[in-house]
Amino acid sequence: MPRLPRLDAARQQAVSVALATGAYAISFGALSVAAGLDLWQTMALSLLVFSGGSQFAFVGVIGAGGTAGAAVATSTFLGLRNGFYGVSLAPILRPMHGWRRAWAAHMTIDESTAVALAQPANDPKARRAGFWWTGVGVFLAWNAVTVVGALLGSRIGDPAQWGLDAAAAAAFLGLLWPRLASRPAQAVAAASALLALALTPVLPSGLPILAAALVAVIAGWRAPSSAKEVPE
Amino acid sequence: MSDYALMWIAIAAAGLLAWATKFAGHVVPETWLENPRVHRIAAYVSVALLSALFAVQSFTSGTTLVIDARIAAVGVAALLLWRKAPFIVVVFVAAGVAAGLRALGWG
Numbered sequence: 001m002p003r004l005p006r007l008d009a010a011r012q013q014a015v016s017v018a019l020a021t022g023a024y025a026i027s028f029g030a031l032s033v034a035a036g037l038d039l040w041q042t043m044a045l046s047l048l049v050f051s052g053g054s055q056f057a058f059v060g061v062i063g064a065g066g067t068a069g070a071a072v073a074t075s076t077f078l079g080l081r082n083g084f085y086g087v088s089l090a091p092i093l094r095p096m097h098g099w100r101r102a103w104a105a106h107m108t109i110d111e112s113t114a115v116a117l118a119q120p121a122n123d124p125k126a127r128r129a130g131f132w133w134t135g136v137g138v139f140l141a142w143n144a145v146t147v148v149g150a151l152l153g154s155r156i157g158d159p160a161q162w163g164l165d166a167a168a169a170a171a172f173l174g175l176l177w178p179r180l181a182s183r184p185a186q187a188v189a190a191a192s193a194l195l196a197l198a199l200t201p202v203l204p205s206g207l208p209i210l211a212a213a214l215v216a217v218i219a220g221w222r223a224p225s226s227a228k229e230v231p232e
Numbered sequence: 233m234s235d236y237a238l239m240w241i242a243i244a245a246a247g248l249l250a251w252a253t254k255f256a257g258h259v260v261p262e263t264w265l266e267n268p269r270v271h272r273i274a275a276y277v278s279v280a281l282l283s284a285l286f287a288v289q290s291f292t293s294g295t296t297l298v299i300d301a302r303i304a305a306v307g308v309a310a311l312l313l314w315r316k317a318p319f320i321v322v323v324f325v326a327a328g329v330a331a332g333l334r335a336l337g338w339g
Contacts, residue, residue, distance in 0.1 A: 020318065020319075020320075023320045024319050024320045024323065026320070027320070027323045027324075037239065041239060041240065041243055044240075044243050044244075044247070045243055045246070045247070047247075048243065048244065048246070048247025048248075048250070048251070049243075049246050049247045049250045050250070051250055053278070053282065054246070054250055056285070057281065057282075057285055058242075058243075058246055060285050060288075060289055061285075062239075063289075064288055064289070064292070064294075065294055065295075068238050068239060068241070068242035069242070071242055071246070072242050072245050072246045072249065074281060074285075075246045075249075075250065076246065076249040076250065076253065077277055077281055078277075078278060078281050078282070079249070079250045079253050079254070080253060080274050080277055080278075081274060081275070081277075081278050082250070082253055082254045082257065083253045083254060083256050083257035083265075083274075084257060084265065084271070084274055085254075085257060086254055086255070086256065086257020086258040086259075087257045087258075087260070087262060087265050089257075089258065090257070090258045090259075090262075093258075096258075101255075101258060101259075102251075102255065104258065105251060105254040105255035105257075105258050106251055106254065108254040108257065108258070160330075160334065161331065161334060161335075162327060162331050163301070163305060163326065163327035163328060163329065163330030163331035163332075163334070164327060165289065165302060165330070166290075166301065166302045166305035166306065166326045166327055166329065166330030166331075167305075167323045167324070167326050167327035167330075168289050169286060169289040169290040169302055169305065169306050169309070169326065170305060170306055170309035170322050170323050170325075170326030170327075171319075171323050172282055172283075172285045172286035172289055173286050173306055173309050173310060173313065173322075174309070174313060174319045174322050174323065175282050176279065176282040176283055176286055177313045179275075179278060179279050179282070180279070184276075185275075185276070185279050188276050188279045188280050188283070189279050189280070189282075189283035190283070191280075192279070192280040192281070192283040192284045192287075193283045193284060193286065193287035194287075195284070196283075196284035196287050196288050197287050197288070197291060197292065197297060200288060200292045200295055200296075200297060201295050201296065201297065205294070205295065208284065208288060209281060209284040209285055209288055210281075211284075212280040212281055212283065212284035213277055213280055213281060215276070215280045216273055216276035216277040216279065216280040216281075217273055217276075217277075219272075219273075219276050219280075220269060220272035220273035220274075220275070220276045221269065221272075221273070223268065223269075223272075224272070
């Protein structure tokens, strides 16, 4: 929308991103219940963790029979990237203190960061609007639709009959896909998948997934030959 | 402790750690995280964990490796992602493919 003032453009983008992202909370809600969590636990994950990848990982590990500890660890490792988003956002959102900063931290996710940074660098107002509107918009949509998904999930009998296990696999593939742009990222993905499968028969559930983090450490330890190789 | 209570503790812990990670990014001095090695490893951790989660969710059942209707479902999902279909469409179609194949008695 080139004719709109930038502030309105940022808000409009925020609303469409919030609706699109909120929609897939329906799959999270249903998968969480299929993994054995109840409605309240599913809602608590969306409210407290509020990071799609981490939430899918948590219920994925529980659904596969992993321990609560393995679920927490996998969810936390997958959320590490949000820490780096905070570093990019802090200069845009500054000055910020107390509760406002605590709330801004909670709103720091893939989508709010992407919309904020997509606004022109010379327009801090638009960047701030992009961050807050997307963060709060996704938060509202994500939590509301999680409830719908969990209620739907609890009404169906055998999750496999409805293909919910395949839906969870497709969800992980969908979260992974945009991160596979570079060759090294593809190699890390392939090695991690093979390692997790190879360890599945010999380690308790949940640990083969965590073990894949070692692949990331090994791959990231040495500097790449060209700076373009490292994924975002 | 009951499994139910343990699950609540795990959810609270996951929420607290998720928030603490995000908050740390907003408050630590920028130079702490400027180390390129830390950046590279963090980027690869997301790729590695998501790929491992995908593989385990697609090809295992408990502690055994299995090939069932899910392989067709994730194949279709990959095709849709390659054609740039929206996330929600990919997830629903994958569920539909697996449910359909199972209704026909396969996988």
